[in-house]
Amino acid sequence: MIERNRKLFPYLLILPAALVMFGVVFYPFIYNLVLSFSNMSLRNFREWQIIGFDQYYKVFFEPSEPSFYTIFLKTMIWTVVNVTFHVVIGVMLAMLLNRQIKGKSIFRTLLILPWAIPQYIVALTWRGMFNYEYGSINLLITKYLGLPAVEWLRSPTEAFIAVIITNIWLGFPFMMVIALGGLQSISNEFYEAADIDGASAWQKFRNITVPLLRPVMIPAITLGIIWTFNNINVVWLVTSGGEPADQTHILVSYVYRAAFGLYRYGYAAALSMVIFFILLIFSLTFMQRTQATKSAY
Amino acid sequence: MKNYTLLISLLITTLLSGCAKDDRLHIRIWHQMQVAERIVMERQLDRYMQEHPDIRIEMLYKETEELRNDFIIAAYARQGPEIVYGPSDMIGLLAMLEVIRPLEQFFDEEYLDKFHETAQVWYEGHLYQLADKLGNHLALVYNKDILDVPPETTDELIEIGKKATKDLTGNGRIDQYGLVWNYTEPFFYVPFLAGFGGWVMDDAQEIPTLDTEANVRALNFIQELRDIHRIVPREADYEIADALFKEGRAAMIINGDWSWGGYMSAGLDIGVAPIPRVSETGLWASPMVSTKGFSINENIDDEKLPLALEIIKFLNEPENQLEVTREVKTFPTRIETYDHPIVTEDPILINSKRQIDVGKPMPIVPELRAIWDSMRPHYQMVLNGRKSAEDAARDMQALAERKIMEMLE
Amino acid sequence: MRNNAKFKKKLADAAAYLVLIIFAVIAIYPILQVLSISLRPGDRLLSTSLAIIPDDATLAAYKELFTGRPFLLWMRNSILISFVVTSTGVVLAALAGYAFSRFKFRGRNVGLLSILVTQMFPATMLLLPMYIMLVKLGLINTFLGVIIIYSSTALPFCIWMMKGYYDTISPSLEEAARIDGCNQFAAFYKVVLPLTAPALVIVALFSFMTSWAEYVVAAQVLQDTNLWTLPVGLQTFQANMSTEWGLYAAASLIVSIPVVILFLMLSKFLISGLTLGSVKG
Numbered sequence: 001m002i003e004r005n006r007k008l009f010p011y012l013l014i015l016p017a018a019l020v021m022f023g024v025v026f027y028p029f030i031y032n033l034v035l036s037f038s039n040m041s042l043r044n045f046r047e048w049q050i051i052g053f054d055q056y057y058k059v060f061f062e063p064s065e066p067s068f069y070t071i072f073l074k075t076m077i078w079t080v081v082n083v084t085f086h087v088v089i090g091v092m093l094a095m096l097l098n099r100q101i102k103g104k105s106i107f108r109t110l111l112i113l114p115w116a117i118p119q120y121i122v123a124l125t126w127r128g129m130f131n132y133e134y135g136s137i138n139l140l141i142t143k144y145l146g147l148p149a150v151e152w153l154r155s156p157t158e159a160f161i162a163v164i165i166t167n168i169w170l171g172f173p174f175m176m177v178i179a180l181g182g183l184q185s186i187s188n189e190f191y192e193a194a195d196i197d198g199a200s201a202w203q204k205f206r207n208i209t210v211p212l213l214r215p216v217m218i219p220a221i222t223l224g225i226i227w228t229f230n231n232i233n234v235v236w237l238v239t240s241g242g243e244p245a246d247q248t249h250i251l252v253s254y255v256y257r258a259a260f261g262l263y264r265y266g267y268a269a270a271l272s273m274v275i276f277f278i279l280l281i282f283s284l285t286f287m288q289r290t291q292a293t294k295s296a297y
Numbered sequence: 298m299k300n301y302t303l304l305i306s307l308l309i310t311t312l313l314s315g316c317a318k319d320d321r322l323h324i325r326i327w328h329q330m331q332v333a334e335r336i337v338m339e340r341q342l343d344r345y346m347q348e349h350p351d352i353r354i355e356m357l358y359k360e361t362e363e364l365r366n367d368f369i370i371a372a373y374a375r376q377g378p379e380i381v382y383g384p385s386d387m388i389g390l391l392a393m394l395e396v397i398r399p400l401e402q403f404f405d406e407e408y409l410d411k412f413h414e415t416a417q418v419w420y421e422g423h424l425y426q427l428a429d430k431l432g433n434h435l436a437l438v439y440n441k442d443i444l445d446v447p448p449e450t451t452d453e454l455i456e457i458g459k460k461a462t463k464d465l466t467g468n469g470r471i472d473q474y475g476l477v478w479n480y481t482e483p484f485f486y487v488p489f490l491a492g493f494g495g496w497v498m499d500d501a502q503e504i505p506t507l508d509t510e511a512n513v514r515a516l517n518f519i520q521e522l523r524d525i526h527r528i529v530p531r532e533a534d535y536e537i538a539d540a541l542f543k544e545g546r547a548a549m550i551i552n553g554d555w556s557w558g559g560y561m562s563a564g565l566d567i568g569v570a571p572i573p574r575v576s577e578t579g580l581w582a583s584p585m586v587s588t589k590g591f592s593i594n595e596n597i598d599d600e601k602l603p604l605a606l607e608i609i610k611f612l613n614e615p616e617n618q619l620e621v622t623r624e625v626k627t628f629p630t631r632i633e634t635y636d637h638p639i640v641t642e643d644p645i646l647i648n649s650k651r652q653i654d655v656g657k658p659m660p661i662v663p664e665l666r667a668i669w670d671s672m673r674p675h676y677q678m679v680l681n682g683r684k685s686a687e688d689a690a691r692d693m694q695a696l697a698e699r700k701i702m703e704m705l706e
Numbered sequence: 707m708r709n710n711a712k713f714k715k716k717l718a719d720a721a722a723y724l725v726l727i728i729f730a731v732i733a734i735y736p737i738l739q740v741l742s743i744s745l746r747p748g749d750r751l752l753s754t755s756l757a758i759i760p761d762d763a764t765l766a767a768y769k770e771l772f773t774g775r776p777f778l779l780w781m782r783n784s785i786l787i788s789f790v791v792t793s794t795g796v797v798l799a800a801l802a803g804y805a806f807s808r809f810k811f812r813g814r815n816v817g818l819l820s821i822l823v824t825q826m827f828p829a830t831m832l833l834l835p836m837y838i839m840l841v842k843l844g845l846i847n848t849f850l851g852v853i854i855i856y857s858s859t860a861l862p863f864c865i866w867m868m869k870g871y872y873d874t875i876s877p878s879l880e881e882a883a884r885i886d887g888c889n890q891f892a893a894f895y896k897v898v899l900p901l902t903a904p905a906l907v908i909v910a911l912f913s914f915m916t917s918w919a920e921y922v923v924a925a926q927v928l929q930d931t932n933l934w935t936l937p938v939g940l941q942t943f944q945a946n947m948s949t950e951w952g953l954y955a956a957a958s959l960i961v962s963i964p965v966v967i968l969f970l971m972l973s974k975f976l977i978s979g980l981t982l983g984s985v986k987g
Contacts, residue, residue: 009805013802016802017865022820032827045395093729111730112966118940120940121954125739131537216867216871243677245678260366279826280823283819332950367925367926373838540752540753546754563750
């Protein structure tokens, strides 16, 4: 009896959360899976039929500008660069805030602001700051650094950099808060012992901080990657829907375009299934390599 | 413990609120009106509800793009508002998706004849929208503190523009521009395309017509305005242009009737004029003219239908249209209002009418969306100097044809 | 020798301050711009001037916000929804995370992965089926509808976060507690849970933000103006090419205040705990 209870216990703990999550996601997911094999579109909106793998074929082989593979590559760069900076800046600031210095609470509050403020207006503010003639960023570059002004929003590469900068700004406080929480789980005794052994700051970081921060950071990073991969808002707002010349899209922008621009629901559903599988494969590999599902002790 | 039960039951009632109301005489209107328009319609509906206390009418604002998407989703699930109010360019799409009802059987010909022809929006032989506002069009707006007389031709535009483009502080940066506008967006480019004799699609509204000499010349014209005559800023989007004009740092702006009220309330002394004729061709630069009005949800309850129609008729009464016109300076659609002093004596409305008369009706077919999306990238490549106008015109056409094919798959 | 160490410490502190100041400036500059917009008359999003407080500054937007618009009603709705989502998120994630961290059971790895799976699908495409589902369940136009969706959005991260944090706590603590006579649940509740305060704070903040800032679902589901949340309400200031920028900026700043307050209230759990007791001069 007790043995059976013990086996059931973890399931009981998980059940409420599982009901909420899968209750909400299950039906939409199946619905989309079905749509991705259908011809639902402007002409076949109410009465659509299952047509097989056509939409998937189109995702990979239908000519588009820029092509699926170019955008995929861009999305990868977008994701990797963003998450890397989020984590590096976030962990760095958290470690600084964890020191015994005065005025910590003021810094902590100021640094969390980018997370607290509604994205829409700050993204547009950043767009303004990147303006060629009047933006404060070019002013900084020309007046104080003496460099030539940059046409941020008119050239594809610069525009892409501009969006990434904006998104890094929006995202680092989140990672900072998580790292701050994670650092609390590390007992000072470890550092004291290392001090006695004469370890350098880098050695302490490498051998104590990183491994003990890992269990908390890995889930944040995994989800950070998934969210960034699918984050349409910032790109859309800063580049005003892919400007210049549709060169700053990521994959999800195409889902949006297909579904709500051309009303190709079947195609959009297939494309989102592809995105889903890309992220699934990534997560599986990433978790295996980081052993995220294992415990630390 | 008792307290908890009370608290929880209270919480549950709050969470589920909104579903236990009598909605038999409840009409919902989803719309995308900006604040000034919204306030007038709310006031009119309040008056209606005072006369009919048993009726509840509720307005719900959504941004244009969202209005369309949210309405489609809701209607697909057999839900949504009874009335949807928006620009006519969404009508083709909504009709094609069969989410709005044909209206011709509900309004007799005698009644419809009281409206400007453009205000009756037909698609594939059915009436789908009855409009109360005519326009939504671009025109030339000028700051009277800087400019006395607006240009009539593009040559004058360039000449006046050059005079008004100034480096006032002598620091090598231009402090005042002759002309600003959101020129990187195709909708704001189209007037000049028309001025050079072109248009976005053929008269049957089926095939895009972008690979034309007119398009090439118009593309070059915009680029010359910026790079040779230098009367427009190197980089301008809607908000930059708007800010420059509001700060008095631009003599002229090309912007739509929705923006004029804002300029006046920002304290500017403005004049409105038609966008100049293109000197080379002698043709007017023609902005797209559309309407905004009412459509009815396909899923409306039969018992609510008469009431919805009555409300549409009420809001379209001449007095009510004139009230809107007086306050937000949009152009009415009831013909009998056209000789009313509110319309005939206001200089802004007079010039707005001149612009409407030389404008071209905006296509309402869904294909137009594909055309915008095809023009935008290549147009911007021309502006960035990465593509010649000839190549861009050809590529726009090819992309538009392909997108339309994809759209109609 | 001792002086040298002190000097080193001072140098490191100075460097820390420098970095913190630089990032603080970067963090607040764009927000000062938003402040500037909120004070600017005439609804201008952009300005050619770089002054933060414009010459013609006015508080008209703030006044209009509180007197002319149902801003406080939206705030009440948002607080109610966020409160429920946060409580749900914290409780359910604390339980589920514990199970994933401490027990080896059939389906554990698959379970952990499938939690992530719910986040991988582009949200754009979930809108239509989600709406149909809520219609079928009669949850359109109710707070409950959005609360369920928000909870399901917030939970995956919360569970993983909790699981990760439990992993850093040695199981020997519970074993000791159980030897003392606690049952399984009591060992978890009385011994382990208090130690996870920092993670609970993160989970609470995250759940709160998920519901506080969400717009798309709320706009779809809440069709009665009395039920609107802050993001939906704010959207009424925005119109295609004629946004009331002053109001929008003022509201955005005020919207972020509760988040900052919540953070300040909770942040003592983010910095206290193990490190504080062992400071040595």
